[in-house]
Amino acid sequence: MIQTILLKNRPVGEPKISDFEFKKEDIDLSITDGELLLETEYISVDPYLRGRMSSAKSYVPPFELDKPISSGIVAKVIATKNENYKEGDFVSGLLEWKTKQVSNGENLQKVNKDLAPLSAYLGIIGMTGLTAYLGLNEIGKPKSGETLVVSGAAGAVGSVVGQIGKILGLNVIGIAGSDEKVDMLTSEFGFDHGINYKTTENMKEAIEKAAPNGVDVYFDNVGGPISDAVLFNINQFARIIICGAISVYNKTETPMSVSVQPFLVKNSALMQGFIVSNYAKKFPEAMKQLSTWLKEDKLTYSETIVEGFDNTPQAFLDMMNGKNKGKMIVKA
C-alpha cells in the first residue's frame, strides 16, 4: 500500500487543499531488470510548481489532472535490479509525490549522506544553490564593489544569492516580508541591509537610502510593486535577473506594473528570465564551488522542514504564503 498525491483541480487564484487529492493505492512494487524501488525521504516544494498546476504554456509542461504531482525528491533505494545502485543508496531527482515508486535509474543522481545532510541536496547544493549561483553569475555578472538587491531575500534562493553576493564583494540589500526575516538577513546571512516591505511605506526611498550609489544587479524572485520600486533605483548598465514572480503567480487577471521599458532604455539595462535547467552544462562547476564554500563555512542555509508526507500540499501552500524561512522541505 502506497500513498500518492494527485492534482485534482487546476487552482484558480490561490491554490487550496481541495485542489489536491490523497490516494492510497495497492500497486505492484515488484521491479524488473534495470529498475529500482525507491522510498521517498525528502520532498522539495517550490514556487515554480504553481506554474505547472496551470494549463498555460510554459517552459515545463503542465501537470496533468488526476495524475501525481512531481518535484525534487531525495529517496532511498530499498530494492534494486540496477547494477549502478545498491540497497541503502540515496538518490535525488525529479520524482512523483508517492511514498514509494519504481524508477529505471535515469535522471537520478547519487547523493552522499556523509558529505552533507540529505535535505541539503534539495537546497544549498541542489537546485536552490544552483539557481542562486548561476542566475547571479550568468545573467547578473556582478563586479566587486557593485550593489546587489535581492527580493524574496529570506527565501531558499534569495538567502543564498545574498551570501554569494557578499563572497563576491558586493554591497547586498535584501527585501523580505517580516522583521524576523529581515533580522535573519543581516545577522545570519551577512547582508548589508534588510528592508521589510510590509512595514515600509515608501519602498523606492528605502532602497535609495540603502543603495546610495544605485542598484547594479537585481535578483528578482517576486515581481510586482517591490520590483517596481527597485526599477526607480537602477544604474546605467544594470542587470536584472528574473528568477520568479511569486507575487503574481496567484493572480487571475493579467497583472499590471510600472512600465519597465523607459527604465531599461534610459539606463541601457538588461532584464532576463532565468531558468536553471537551461544552464545544465554549468552544474558540475557550480556544485563544486558551492560545496567548497559550504565546507569553508562561507555559506550557511536555513530550511523549514515539515514532518509527514501527507502535509506536502499544506507545506506548498504555506511556502506560497511566505510562512517558510529558507528552503521549504517535507520529511516523508
Next chain:
Amino acid sequence: MIQTILLKNRPVGEPKISDFEFKKEDIDLSITDGELLLETEYISVDPYLRGRMSSAKSYVPPFELDKPISSGIVAKVIATKNENYKEGDFVSGLLEWKTKQVSNGENLQKVNKDLAPLSAYLGIIGMTGLTAYLGLNEIGKPKSGETLVVSGAAGAVGSVVGQIGKILGLNVIGIAGSDEKVDMLTSEFGFDHGINYKTTENMKEAIEKAAPNGVDVYFDNVGGPISDAVLFNINQFARIIICGAISVYNKTETPMSVSVQPFLVKNSALMQGFIVSNYAKKFPEAMKQLSTWLKEDKLTYSETIVEGFDNTPQAFLDMMNGKNKGKMIVKA
C-alpha cells in the same frame, strides 16, 4: 545675425511650441586657429530629444533651460582655420540649433555629398541606420527563419530594422498607426505583414495570426499597449530590444503596463535597453555594411523633409505625433 532655438520650458506632458524660444542674435562669428564656421544645412529631430527636455536623470544630460537645443546636424564649412577642413566641406555631428555656429572640429565627421544625399547622413547611413543595424544584431541576434516584430515600423529606425530583417532571412511583421503607413511597410520596405494598431481591436490576436510560430525578436520603439500585446506572443529565448518608448514619453504619471516579469521568466526571454552610442566601436563596420546594402539597392529609405529652420520645433512635435513617414528632417 544668426537665429537660435532655445529650450524655454521643460515640457509637461506633450511639448508645445511655447516650450521653445526663437532668438535672433548678433554674435561674433570670427574664428581663431583650429576653428571652423559652420552653416546648418539639415537638422535631425528625434524621439530621444523629448527625454533631454526633462530634468530626469538619463543616459545623456538634460538640455539646460534658456540654452540652445542640440541634435544631429549636417552643416557646411563656410570658413576655416582648421587644416583638416576646407571651405565647402560638409560635416555631420551633434550641433546646436543655430543657423551658424563656430566649432573646434572635434566630434565632427566629414560627409561625402557625392556618395549619398546629405540628409542620408542623418538617417540611413547615420544614427538611424546604425541604431537599426546594431540594435537588431547586437541584442536581437536574429537567426534566419525566425520571426521579427517591429513597432514604430514606418518610422525612421523601424523601416530600416524591417528591411535588415528581410535581408537576414526573417519573417518580418511591422506595426504602425495608419493604413497608408502599413501599405508602405509591405509595398516599399518588403515587410511580410503590417498591422495598423489604430484600427485593430485585438492586437494580441492580430500578432498571433501574423506570427503563427511566435515572436523570436521584438524591436520595440514604442512601449505601452502595443508592446504588451507582443509580449503575449513571445517564444522561448525571445530577445526584445528596447530602443524607445515613444508612447509613454509624454506621460506625466508613471505609466503602467502588463507585468513583463512572468513572460520573461516563463520564456527565458531577454529584454535590453539599447542606446546606439554604447556601440561606437562597431560604427565603422556597421556603416560599411549599410553603405554596401544601399549601393546594392537592398535598402531603401523614406524621409519627411520640412523646409525652414524656424519650423524645427514644429517638426519635432509632428514627429512625436507620428505625422512623419520615415526619418523626419528639417532643411535649414
